[in-house]
């Protein structure tokens with residue numbers, strides 16, 4: 001999942017770099033667009049964003065289940081000690097070489113399906129895809145109205 005984060009950070013940096021050469025209108029339009037990606041953009045660029053997102057998803061799913069707003073099973077093991085049913089990433093997942101590998105091993109070895117982990121992963125990937133899409137649009141906006149090369153305003157590449 002570091003790929004998503006790197007791509008988001010790259011787009012964000014590209015946006016910052018263009019700020020110096022963009023016209024005010026383009027800068028304003030791009031900034032407005034970038035704000036559409038918040039607060040997810042800030043969350044995704046924080047350390048351990050993936051782990052935090054998954055934990056938040058599991059906690060939200062637990063709250064929804066407790067409130068009777070969720071009928072889909074989170075894990076079908078039915079054990080009161082199941083971390084997933086308690087709204088947390090299992091320690092073995094957090095401590096695995098990678099979280100994705102940890103999830104695969106956990107789902108293989110756990111007595112229940114822990115299906116909510118798959119859901120939480122998809123939600124993270126969808127959030128990343130949405131943020132990337134907004135950032136790409138913002139980069140497009142900030143680039144579109146640039147000061148042309150060679151007009152003497154020093155906007156050399």
Ligand SMILES: [Zn+2]
Nearest residue numbers: 075077082112
């Ligand atoms: Zn379970």
